[in-house]
Amino acid sequence: MNNIFKFSGYIFLTLAFAWLAFVVGAKNQYGDLTPSSESLEENGSNIKGEVLYPQSMAGIAQLGAKEYLSLGCVTCHTQQVRSEESGFDVERGWGKRPSVPRDYILQEDVLIGHNRVGPDLANVGLRDYTNEWLHKHLFMPQMEVEGSICQPSPFLYKVSDEPSEKTIEAISVDNKMIYIEPSIQASRIVAYLQSLEQNYELPEVSFIESDIEADELVETADTQTIENEPSSLPSWLSEQINSGKEIYMKAAPGGGLCFTCHQPNGQGIAGQFPPLADSDWVLGDKERLIKISIYGLMGEIEVNGVKYNNVMVPPGIPPGSLTDNQIADVLTYIRNDWGNSASSVSAEEVATVRESIKGRAPMQMWTAAELNKKSDSE
Amino acid sequence: MKKTTEQQIDQSARIAVSFFVASAGLWLLAAAFLAYVAAAKLTDPLFLSSFEFFTYGKVKISQANAFVYGWGGNSIFAVSLWIISRLSQSPVRGTPFLLAAGTIWNLAITFGLLGILDGHMLGHELLEMPKDVWPALLISYLVISFLILVVFRSRKKKSTIAPQWFIVAALIWFPCLMMFAWNGLEINPGRGTLTSILSMWFGQNIIWLWLTPVALGCAYYIIPSVLNRPIDKYYLAIFGFWCIAALAPWSVVHHLEGGPVPMWVPAVGTVMSIAMVFPIAVASTNFHSTAFQDISKVWNYLPLRFVIFGTLSYTISSYIGVIFSIPAVAKLTQFSIINEFHFNQRVYGFFSMIIFGVVYHILPQITGREIGSAAKNFHFWTSAFGVFGLLLAYLIGGLTHGVLAQQPSLGWVTVIDSVKPYFLITEFAFVILGFSQLVFVLNVWKVLVPNPFSTIDSTVESKAV
Numbered sequence: 001m002n003n004i005f006k007f008s009g010y011i012f013l014t015l016a017f018a019w020l021a022f023v024v025g026a027k028n029q030y031g032d033l034t035p036s037s038e039s040l041e042e043n044g045s046n047i048k049g050e051v052l053y054p055q056s057m058a059g060i061a062q063l064g065a066k067e068y069l070s071l072g073c074v075t076c077h078t079q080q081v082r083s084e085e086s087g088f089d090v091e092r093g094w095g096k097r098p099s100v101p102r103d104y105i106l107q108e109d110v111l112i113g114h115n116r117v118g119p120d121l122a123n124v125g126l127r128d129y130t131n132e133w134l135h136k137h138l139f140m141p142q143m144e145v146e147g148s149i150c151q152p153s154p155f156l157y158k159v160s161d162e163p164s165e166k167t168i169e170a171i172s173v174d175n176k177m178i179y180i181e182p183s184i185q186a187s188r189i190v191a192y193l194q195s196l197e198q199n200y201e202l203p204e205v206s207f208i209e210s211d212i213e214a215d216e217l218v219e220t221a222d223t224q225t226i227e228n229e230p231s232s233l234p235s236w237l238s239e240q241i242n243s244g245k246e247i248y249m250k251a252a253p254g255g256g257l258c259f260t261c262h263q264p265n266g267q268g269i270a271g272q273f274p275p276l277a278d279s280d281w282v283l284g285d286k287e288r289l290i291k292i293s294i295y296g297l298m299g300e301i302e303v304n305g306v307k308y309n310n311v312m313v314p315p316g317i318p319p320g321s322l323t324d325n326q327i328a329d330v331l332t333y334i335r336n337d338w339g340n341s342a343s344s345v346s347a348e349e350v351a352t353v354r355e356s357i358k359g360r361a362p363m364q365m366w367t368a369a370e371l372n373k374k375s376d377s378e
Numbered sequence: 379m380k381k382t383t384e385q386q387i388d389q390s391a392r393i394a395v396s397f398f399v400a401s402a403g404l405w406l407l408a409a410a411f412l413a414y415v416a417a418a419k420l421t422d423p424l425f426l427s428s429f430e431f432f433t434y435g436k437v438k439i440s441q442a443n444a445f446v447y448g449w450g451g452n453s454i455f456a457v458s459l460w461i462i463s464r465l466s467q468s469p470v471r472g473t474p475f476l477l478a479a480g481t482i483w484n485l486a487i488t489f490g491l492l493g494i495l496d497g498h499m500l501g502h503e504l505l506e507m508p509k510d511v512w513p514a515l516l517i518s519y520l521v522i523s524f525l526i527l528v529v530f531r532s533r534k535k536k537s538t539i540a541p542q543w544f545i546v547a548a549l550i551w552f553p554c555l556m557m558f559a560w561n562g563l564e565i566n567p568g569r570g571t572l573t574s575i576l577s578m579w580f581g582q583n584i585i586w587l588w589l590t591p592v593a594l595g596c597a598y599y600i601i602p603s604v605l606n607r608p609i610d611k612y613y614l615a616i617f618g619f620w621c622i623a624a625l626a627p628w629s630v631v632h633h634l635e636g637g638p639v640p641m642w643v644p645a646v647g648t649v650m651s652i653a654m655v656f657p658i659a660v661a662s663t664n665f666h667s668t669a670f671q672d673i674s675k676v677w678n679y680l681p682l683r684f685v686i687f688g689t690l691s692y693t694i695s696s697y698i699g700v701i702f703s704i705p706a707v708a709k710l711t712q713f714s715i716i717n718e719f720h721f722n723q724r725v726y727g728f729f730s731m732i733i734f735g736v737v738y739h740i741l742p743q744i745t746g747r748e749i750g751s752a753a754k755n756f757h758f759w760t761s762a763f764g765v766f767g768l769l770l771a772y773l774i775g776g777l778t779h780g781v782l783a784q785q786p787s788l789g790w791v792t793v794i795d796s797v798k799p800y801f802l803i804t805e806f807a808f809v810i811l812g813f814s815q816l817v818f819v820l821n822v823w824k825v826l827v828p829n830p831f832s833t834i835d836s837t838v839e840s841k842a843v
Contacts, residue, residue, distance in 0.1 A: 002536055002537055002538050004527065004530065004531055004546070007543075007546065007547075008550050010623075011547045011550050011551060011554075011623060012550065012554055014620075014623040014624050014627060015551060015554050015555065015558070015583075015587070015627050016554075017627075018579070018627035018628045019558050019579075019627070021628075021646070022575055022576070022579050022631060022643060023558070023562050023568070023572070023575070023576050023579075026568075026572055026575055026639070026640060026643065027568050027572055029640055030570075030572075030640060031568050031569060031572060033569070033570065069499060069500075069501050070497035070498065070499055071433050071435055071436070071497070072433050072434065072435015072436045072437075072438065072439055072499060073435055074435065074501060075434065075435035075438050075439060076434070076435070078713055080637045080638050082635075082636030082637060082712075083636045085636065085705075085709075086635055086636025086705070086708075086709050086712070087636055087709050087712070087784065088784050088785075088786050091786040092783075092786040093786070098636075098638075099637070099638040100638050101570055101571050101638050101639060101640070102570070103570075103638060104569075104570035104571050104574075104638060105569045105570040106570075107570065109501050110501070110570055110571055110573055110574050111501055112571060112574050112637060112638065114503075114578070114633055114712075114713060114717065115713055115715070115717055116713035116714070116783065117420075117715070117794070118790075119790050141423070142423065142424075145791060146791065147791045147794070147795055148423070148791060148794075149420055149421075149423050149794060149798070149801075150423065151419060151423050151427060151433055151434045151435075152423060152424065152427045153427075153430075153433070154427065154428050155428060155429070155430040156430075
């Protein structure tokens with residue numbers, strides 16, 4: 001201890017050992033992670049042709065990360081979903097799965113943070129916030145979320161009394177209607193926030209099964225917005241139903257044109273088109289429904305004990321054009337209106353079914369017998 | 379004969395120490411102002427919200443930097459310079475260089491903080507200042523610590539004692555940490571969360587291996603020298619010292635528990651944090667069993683009262699820190715405002731209180747002027763009360779925050795709503811602390827810049843001579 005050089009040497013070593021482990025050791029362990037497909041071949045290589053995750057952010061989102069950092073957002077917001085043993089982050093709906101090191105390898109500034117005065121933002125892009133909502137929240141959080149202590153950033157917006165193409169309608173502190181025009185910084189930040197999502201599985205981590213109850217919790221936890229109407233349905237469900245109803249009733253491109261046959265009241269037309277209200281097909285197996293929504297249906301079908309024989313072209317204008325999301329919404333709608341009440345359908349479920357029947361020729365409509373045989377054999 | 383040596387040393391240290399104490403005091407005020415602004419912004423988000431350079435994040439982070447580098451750095455230079463030269467019985471050399479380097483250090487921090495407020499913040503914990511100022515920080519630091527180590531090298535007695543180990547080690551650790559961080563964060567940065575591990579490691583080590591050892595060294599120096607009795611169970615001190623040196627750099631990463639890093643990183647951190655009970659127990663035994671043998675003297679000599687407040691706070695809150703690093707508890711409190719509790723107890727309740735005491739002990743000796751005891755007492759009680767309120771609010775508020783955040787069924791707004799009262803308490807606490815720090819700076823000012831119209835000063839001086 002008396003020789004300053006020896007002493008400094010020991011002092012340096014105590015530090016260097018820890019540095020070796022945490023910096024050099026960790027770098028050797030996972031410093032060369034690369035993007036990967038969601039699952040691997042048996043020999044451990046990426047599956048050819050599959051999308052590799054994580055994907056790098058769009059340029060504007062990367063610039064948004066810089067703005068996010070420079071404003072100091074990381075002081076209150078984490079961007080990490082902790083593992084199951086360490087907290088209830090997944091239950092709270094902050095992500096579909098815990099975050100893993102690979103999620104961050106393409107980010108230039110890794111802002112995982114270590115304080116949660118505000119919610120975690122690792123998956124904020126998955127929460128169905130519109131750009132407009134995020135802009136209004138950035139401008140004045142208290143306008144959107146009552147009781148929020150998030151800091152307003154009015155300096156990122158140009159405020160005017162007149163609406164224009166670029167402006168967003170907002171309400172000022174003194175309840176006046178104002179119009180805000182996002183600056184380039186604000187647009188970058190919103191693009192960044194929208195790009196934050198860990199919506200893929202990786203070989204080392206898969207989604208944690210969450211039942212519908214947990215999904216409900218997400219929404220009550222994060223979207224307790226002022227506009228929320230008092231409804232017994234969780235807001236995401238009513239949104240899905242509303243969107244589904246729109247598709248059901250729409251007779252223009254992008255719509256479903258469903259009402260022309262099944263009628264706006266879902267009763268169908270006796271002898272020609274089967275009803276959807278209280279129908280054993282609608283309330284039953286989701287997979288059959290999804291298949292019908294993709295490829296249509298022809299020939300004899302028995303609904304609630306009554307036989308029908310007609311042709312249902314693949315729904316959508318043009319036929320068969322409905323996206324996974326639209327199919328999910330419209331099916332959720334028909335399962336939850338006219339007195340129906342059944343579980344919702346998600347876009348992922350649609351995607352899975354679509355994947356499973358990929359080989360089927362386009363416009364090759366199902367027959368009821370074919371569908372029933374399939375579901376029986378399973 | 380010995381007395382004159384000591385006076386010569388004090389004389390040689392006078393200008394440099396005064397300079398560092400004065401700069402430290404000014405930074406303390408700046409930090410107190412920023413701390414108040416940050417706390418006020420949490421209770422009222424609309425407060426100063428229209429200024430881009432005053433967002434909560436920027437203010438909060440510049441406050442931490444002003445506190446650690448401005449107040450912490452300058453006061454570390456002041457007290458280590460004086461204690462090392464006193465213990466070495468060797469005068470301070472190179473005062474002009476100390477002053478020049480000190481000026482650069484302060485300018486670098488000033489520009490760094492302006493950079494943060496102007497939006498050039500980096501994402502590294504306690505290294506948020508733009509990297510343009512890093513070279514200035516490192517070089518000025520190296521000059522100052524080199525000159526302190528020169529004094530240490532020229533010591534009269536070959537053998538060393540505990541305060542010297544702690545202070546010299548802290549002086550050496552800082553530039554090492556800085557260079558490790560510089561290499562891993564900017565020159566040769568790792569990808570993804572590798573930088574997060576390093577940034578966490580650096581930020582926590584600045585507290586554990588720079589501020590903490592200096593404060594411990596001060597306590598090891600001032601308690602026996604004022605009470606005029608040896609440290610009780612002194613043979614344990616060397617064990618305590620090497621325990622901190624060996625364990626602290628490993629323990630600090632337990633804050634990453636459950637995060638996107640390899641599992642062994644927080645696991646090692648947790649084990650080592652729990653092992654930290656040994657050095658804490660050693661320091662606590664050394665300080666308190668010595669001090670409590672003559673508690674009336676501790677109470678009556680105000681600098682020592684400050685120091686014992688600091689060591690008690692160190693003991694209690696370090697044990698609390700150990701408890702909060704146990705995974706079952708960390709799960710609750712990991713991301714809550716308990717983190718504020720840890721930071722503030724270390725920099726306010728422990729480090730600052732000890733430094734206040736040491737500064738009050740040093741200043742009369744190097745300037746020959748006494749500080750009014752009413753003013754000192756006022757400072758002590760406002761500090762003690764402010765720190766106590768602040769820490770209690772962060773502790774209880776942090777527990778509330780953490781426990782409620784673990785209830786997935788509670789909306790986030792509800793969680794934050796129940797923490798709001800504690801934010802209000804901390805705002806009041808920061809007002810009290812700001813007031814008390816103003817008194818401290820005035821006290822220091824009165825001693826360093828004597829009132830030419832007062833006659834009392836000259837009599838004290840003549841008595842001392």
